[in-house]
Amino acid sequence: MRQVLTTCTFCGCGCNLYLLEEGGKLVGVSPSREHPVSQGKLCVKGWQSFEFVHSPERLTHPLVKEGGHFRGASWDQALGRAVTGLQQIQQEHGRDAIAFLSSAKCTNEENFLMMKLARAVFGTNHVDHCARLCHSSTVVGLASTFGSGAMTNSIAELEDSDCILVTGSNTSEQHPQVASRILSALRKGAKLIVIDPRAIRLARLAHLHLRQAPGTDVAWLNGFMHVILREGLEDRDFIEQRTEGFEQLKKVVANYPPERAAQITGIPPDDIVTAARMYGQAKAAALVYSMGITQHTTGVDNVRSCANLAMLTGNVGKPSTGVNPLRGQNNVQGACDLGALPDVYSGYQKVTDPEAREKFEAAWKVTLPGEPGLTVVEIMEAAGRGEIRGLYIMGENPMVSDPDIRHVEEALSRLELLVVQDIFLTETAQLAHVVLPGASFAEKEGTFTNTERRVQLVRQAVAPVGDSLPDWRILSKVARRTGYDGFSYDSPSDIFDEIVSLTPIYGGMSYERLQAWGLQWPCPSKDHPGTPYLHKGQFSRGLGCFIPAEYKPPAEVPDDEYPYILTTGRVYFHWHTGSMTRRTAVLLRESPSAFVEVSPEDAKGLGIRERERVKVASRRGEIELEARVTTDVPPGVLFIPFHFYEAAANLLTNPALDPIAKIPELKVCAAKIEKCQ
């Protein structure tokens, strides 16, 4: 039996694990004891991360659709149809009539190639990926306040925080290794504040659990800052020396005394005062958040308010503090870093910046478009209007992950050409005209970047199944077929060298330097040791900028017809659209089907009993699923995990967007629930 050290393919914790290979097959997994995140531990998904690789449902050869049915095809036939189709659409309708969706599950090298394919080969900036749906508000919100849109500190540092504020993150289920560090901090005497409408597991261990009404985060954050200023708990020196915009912030938060914040959020005013004191008096307070903060029409305001709170108390630029957005997918940080976004090249260099554009034009020997492209949701809308006619999706499943799925399906069905590159015939791939079989994480080389900006190696343990190929090879074939000669890579390491030459934050990295547990960016030079925490001494943008926000209600609030707030999320046993975890026996056994959480008070009023079939509807659709009657949700709130296509939560969610980050409001919409007849 061979053991191959690699990086987990599920969440952004980035655990390292050994894939156990025997006779060309994966037979198990064991954790790495030395890895700075894993430390000999894995969550249930990591332990099971080998089974789906050999699923009989894996795509083993290309498919093309004819007469409404798929037939097997050679690589030559499938690539011919994909490339010719995309080129024809561009000839007839212009360069921007096609778009590309990259993947937070694929490697950094593959994301870099996808954005290079879109920009350098097909001449469009219409390239985006699912970070738009999870943390685009983080990228915008933290870039404008701090100058860098990433987790400021490292996972291990949480152990030494003396106050940890967790909001909008079901940490123990979705980022178990982060939760494990929070538990270590608790054992050392740290205070834990959880602010979440749901009674998540971590809330049971918290010194304070405050249950805000979904979509009211700006109000409690402003309330906290009001109390901190009223009681003189702000860090005057930090504010004076390291920040700008303080007077404006002071003016705005003056209007949020605890009583007003309580009225908006439903959190008792005394609890707001106690929690604000706890955070404001700590020596090293860390703020941890995830999609409960970002997936709102006020996502950017929420993130900026988190940044304001940290700056107000001097909790940035020091170990064990900071603003720590937990990135969801294994490589969502990397996909953003590598420029799979419509407005930036790798390293967040703006496509509108002539100097950056000239650099990439010189390297790629092409002329590049200078206008930002469309985002994921805008691409779907443009496809629905017939403006985007060709779409190339790598490793994403918008038919389950995007809001308002009915509209997504209509949009995808209107396309003249849909090319999907994936490891399974997902719900999205089923709508494609051409399907290209990619390789799983265990079948290829490359790098992933975890949530703490750690760039780590992915190592091949087994050969790709059937005729499938690593995604970087497929993208290279597509590019070469167009006649473009800038894709002659022999290995992912070649691609990484190009990334390094064009991306200052990765500038000092190489595969050799990544061997021992990777490096955290920024790592600008060959002798730079990497950066465990950001903004030491100076923010990436110079001075930290307070950008205050006023509270704005969610785009859709309950009314007589839809009297409940529906919020969505994940469960411990599944990952994202379930394409891998729902093909893993242990995980499927633990969590086989969709459910809606409803409070005992609401269930009683509606005559709904535990495990009874119910219908949940919003203005966009309805689904049938099982009821779970639980105090985990407060009265008036429903929770549905979004993994289950047969009862897809995203048939119901609201596609209303944050005006700046264009993230949809997946965490709040109005809904109704009733017993199935």
Ligand code: SF4
């Ligand atoms: Fe670690 Fe996340 Fe993988 Fe679990 S899913 S083993 S926490 S990287």
